[in-house]
Amino acid sequence: MNLPTASRPKRLIMNLNLLTPKRMKISGYYHLLALLAVHAVSGCTSSDSTESGQKKIPKQGVKPSYRIMTVSRKPVGQTVQLPGEFQAYQEVTIYPRATGFVERVLVDRGSAVRKGQVLMVLDAPETEERLAAARSNTLKTKAMLVASREHYRRLVASNQVPGSVSALDLETAQARVQADSASMLGEEANYRAMAKLKSYLRVVAPFDGYITERNVHPGALVGSGAKQDLPMMILQQQNRLRLVVDVPEAYSSQLREGQVLTFSVSAMPGKTFTGKISRRSGSMNKQFRSETVEIDVANKDRSLRPGMFAEIIVSAAGTPGALAVPTSAIVASTEGQYVIKVEDGRARKVDVRRGQASGDMIEVFGDLRPTDQVIINAREDIKEGIAVR
Incomplete structure (x- = not known):
């Protein structure tokens, strides 16, 4: 049935009212999904087209470049620095050679001494007594030898008359002379030994140098019978030093005796010194494969001390x-x-x-x-x- 014209606007309004908010939300959601789907499809198409475009470009191989x-x-010359250590040209640790008490100590740490100078005096009364007894025995055997020789001489003179001296008496007197002579030689050797032992009571310096250590004082008992962990003194010659350096095998063959080397001391920055190679061991250390070389260094002013370290410059000309x-x-x-x-x-x-x-x-x-x-x-x-x- 056809509605009147006046009623058409009302129907239109009623149709619009059917679009409730809920239905509008659902419609917007589907619209958003549609837009996302279109975008994804277009992106995939673009990506596929890009990849296909890249696949169409052939890869060119890179040839390796060699430098010939x-x-x-x-x-091939080379200059290397090697560590070295200064040592005293001569050094001796002084131990007692005779048993006794320290009577006097005439030097101390840092004292400059000369060869033959008395450093210390020991006291050993029994040594004096043994020396006197050895002297007495020596004189006694000498007198006995003189008497036996005189007796033998007289027997030989008497033997000029046949039958006056028996052969046994003559042989016995000769044997007596030989025995007394041997006894005298033994006593003389004993006397010299005791005299030498007495000389050990005066400790003297074997060379010129400086006392670097002293470990005894007057009244101390020293000698082979006493417990002696430390030496009585240490004497060093310091006006001349040895610079000891281990040279690796690769460079030792190029060094020669008398060659002048330059070195520096870490304790004296800015200063350089020179010295000549004086001695070489002539063999390689099996552990470090190096040769020990010694450089003599003059040290009259004692500016360098034993125990200091140095850096030696060694120039190798190449093989x-x-x-x-x-x-x-x-x-x-x-x-x-x-x-x-x-x-x-x-x-x-x-x-x-x-x-x-x-x-x-x-x-x-x-x-x-x-x-x-x-x-x-x-x-x-x-x-x-x-x-x-």
């Missing part, structure tokens, strides 16, 4: 005839050390042994010639026999 140089005979390559040309792997030689346009590994190094150059020893070419940016992944351009 000719092996040279360039001398004569050795070949040199950059350090980057040596490859160290589990297979060993080698360089990569370029031979007829192909890579070939050559085992080498390192020598002295200076800066970025190093000596190598192996199957190489001065005209050979090697790769100086060598790597372990470079295979044997690959083409090198």
Whole structure:
């Protein structure tokens, strides 16, 4: 049934009222989902088109670049600093050679002494008595020897008359002379020994130097029978010192006796000293593979002291005839050390042994010639026999 025209606006209003807020929210939600779906599809399409565009661009392979140089005979000189220690030119620890009590100590720590100077006097009364007894026995045996010789001389004179002296008496007198002579020699040796022992009661300096340690005082018992953990004194010659340095095997062969070396002392910054190589051990230390070298240093003003440390500068000229390559040309792997030689346009590994190094150059020893070419940016992944351009 057709409604009147006047009632149409009301119907329109009624239809609009059907769009409640709830239905409007649902409609907006579906609209948002539709927009997100369209965006995702367009993004995937764009991404696929980009990837397909990238796949169309072919990848170009990068050829490795090798740097090649000719092996040279360039001398690899090197200057190294080696630690050394000053020692007294002569040093002696003075222990008692006779048993006794310390009577007088004539020097102390820091005293300058001369050779033969008395440092200490010991007291041992029993030594004096034994010396007197030895002297008495010596005189006694001398008198007995004189008497036996005179008796034998008279028997020999009497024997000029046949039958006046028996042969047994003559032989007995001769044997008596020999026995008395032997006794006298023994007593004289004993007397000299006791006299020497008495001289040990006066301790004298064996050379010129300085007393650096004193461990006894008057009244102390010293000698072989007493417990002596420390020496009575220590004497050092300090006007001349020994600078002892251990030179590694790689550099010792280039040093020569009489060579002048420069050194510095950490206790005296800014000062440099010189000295000549005076002695070499001539053998290598098995533990450190080094040779001990001694440098004599004059020290009249005693500015240097035994026990100080020094830094010795040693210049090594390099091994004569050795070949040199950059350090980057040596490859160290589990297979060993080698360089990569370029031979007829192909890579070939050559085992080498390192020598002295200076800066970025190093000596190598192996199957190489001065005209050979090697790769100086060598790597372990470079295979044997690959083409090198």
